[in-house]
Amino acid sequence: MSKKFLVYSILWSLIQLVEVNCRITSRRFDHTATIFNNNLYILGGRNLNYADIVGKDFFYFDISVALNTQKLLWHQVSSINNVPSHYGASFVKGGANNNTLILYVPEHIQFSFSSPEIDFVYTFDPQDNSNNAWNIPKIIGNNAIIEKFSINIIRKKFLTGIVDYYGKIYLWGGIKRYEFDSDMYILDTTNFSLEKRNITNITNSNLPTLRIHYGATLLPNNKIIYIGGYDGKNYLTLEQVYIYDTISNNWYREITTGIIPSNRGKLSAVLGLDGQKVIIFGGSNNSNLKSNESLYVLNLTNFEWYIPRISGKIPKNRYYHKANVIDNYMIISFGRGYNQSIESDILLLDISNNEEYLKLQREVDFHNNVIRFHGIANSESDNDRNEVSDFFGFNDLTNELKEYFEKNEKNN
Template sequence: MPFKPSRRHLHTATYVDNKLYILSGFDDSIGIKGIAGIAGKQFFYLDVSVPFNTQEILWHDLTNINLVPSHIGAGSVKGGTNNNTIVLCGGRYLANAENKASVYTFDTRSNSWSIPTIIGESYIRRRRDLTAIINDDGKIYLFGGSLIGYNIVVNDMLILDTINLSWGKSSTLNAPIPRVYYGADLLPNQTIIYIGGETFVNQSLTLNEVYMYDTINDNWSTKKTSGSIPSNRAGLSAVLGLDGQRVIIFGGYRNNRIISAQDSLYTLNINTFEWTIPKIFGNIPGPRCLHKANLIGNYMVISFGMGYQQSESDILLLDISNNDEYKWVINFNPPISSSSPTSPTSPSSPTQIFAQKSAAAIIGIVIGSLISSILLTVGIFFLYKWTKNRRIQKNETSTSDNYNLQRTSVITATNNYNQSSQGVISTTLTNNKVYNHGRENEEIMKIHDNEDNPINDENIISEVTEIKNHGQESISVNNNQSSSIQNINNINNIDNNVVQYLKDEMIQVVRQEVNQLINSDNSNNNY
């Protein structure tokens, strides 16, 4: 037979790892507001990693492993090293409990309770009817509440450091008046907002001002509100909207009367502090107070509470995915990012991050080295060509001068202009040119993934600039110019040899550099 929990209020509801854990509270099947003096001890959860309908909820019972005594009005948060621990603070016990600790922890992975040892425990007076808020530094803030055994409502702030396991207190300068049953939530700037509540004499407090506690600078401030200000109320719930720019409140009571369903839902802009009544679609549920609300995916999930009809579900779903309008629904669709009910998404490990950065560094260095080598080779080649051309020009000038001198001597000696003219040497030397064909599509380097060796010499494909010499024509010379022709041919041979040598040297240098980088990266990963 499926587990069916009792109706309750002043319970705790903690969302951890795709599960909504419900613990204790007044058992309303016994009596209104616990008149019979009995608090529930039930402990169970709702799996929100799978879709569900609020009319057919499958609860999972954990009551048989509950170490915590029956209690009401406690505060609870998600914390721990891996954010998979429930931290339960305060609350009032209605039975003779053997372990009346102020703090309990529940490990959701091992399903086990424990009582931590906390420095300063003896100086802390346990309290109830408050809301626990944890910030990004792992500190739990417990404001106000009623001191157990003294019937006194207070306005100080207890701080539980979950990292160093020690108690502390905040400044009370400009703190709001003492209160219980207020709404509270942590804003993106690490400020806690406090809304409404009730004094010791059952007087519901106004919402024309809200109170801000800066957890970073340890100071209080008060903000006046405007717009459609809700009526005074206590026993309400508050969650931060999906856009991080508004707080949504629901339910509550005023002077011992439950707020009507039509007056239950408001939003507060946390930049302008203006109250508005959102557009609402769907079947509006009945009113309730002293319930809990959690933000899960696109929904404000409201659990249990006091005042709703037997025909209504213990769970209410308000779809807040559209900031301009909200909708009451009965079908829950889990967040897309949910991977499994027991395995939260974790960021990349330092080793993974290092490996990613190392691979990127290798690629960048190799490409940079290859481009630098190509540019250096081209520069050396042009310098070499310029020097060679200068040498050719000097040789041509010397040959031409010798030829003219010989011809002048012949003419002077014979003084015969009818002598058959000697063949005129016509030499044409076309400058060598460097052509880079298809460079716009050239793949300088390609690195393939390989399970055994991520970067391999065979994976590196490098193309060196092809050097072509076009337009060189044969030169017809006489015997006096044979020396120059031989010099030119020798230079061309040297040209080709130098280019090939530079090619080989460049590829060898790049290959050695890649191997060094691979060895260095593997050594770093071993650490």
């Protein structure tokens, strides 16, 4: 093992927060997960049968209070009757005072577009305990964007909304009306003005191909990095990543080196604590990714991929999950690909140590509240090894892409 690799090594400790039968929510994927203060808010999603029956669930857990690792206490949030059932949405922290949660809802009507879906942005005030915490803001901007007919057009799903340091949400890619979309929509959450940028008109050979289910995160320089994804036919390579400059409206392509992860989509990506690394977890392609293929780090100084040193057993690979960072920890929530009887719906990964050493961490300290280590994931059973996971794109996108695939098959 090279010294260079050792320098790049990172300590990962897995602490499982194991729920018991009193959970108030069911397993889900394609949900949203958002940090506000010390709460992790979970909203919407689909169940394992690809039905959005959990699409109106809204709950959180508070990591600033005492946590029992064998009983993760979820708190139900007030009624959300005015918010449509949904999945594949974006839910970010923003607003004029950065104290509001902003929900961007994708198109919901699957096969009939005759009924208008006018409202696509909802706001939630986490500090309002009444039933009026949810509101529908008035969107301002170009009439061509906001008129009743066009509202449906900008409702895209299977994208990742990224909020910058000024409260603007960047909505790129995704699917609308069964078609992959190239436009970049920018919603300023401080005044709810909407802007559309047609990036296909940019004279730039570094434009990314159209995609969904990519990983994305905001960088310290207010640029956004996009990693992997799915183009309706293939899972995309991580041999190159794309960076969008939010100020100049320009794209840059960076060729990566090192131990390059396999092609994948439905992955998560977060910025490391030092601002110099991007950490990805999970994802899927046309085969079942193994546990040792799920964790990678991209060094942003030279765009070199490496596999971090691991303390403890890596959990099973997940996809359609969400990842957030709070304090020194990367929080993985829900998703597909894991056995709920063996692993928790919530995983914590310690990403604080950039030195090369291994130490199994037995407890973590959240705001002076010590959470004792409960256990590393058990070994996979024979049934788990033989499990045929649902990783192929045709099943994942189901009816939303039915027409798209039929069209492709005819052309081929």
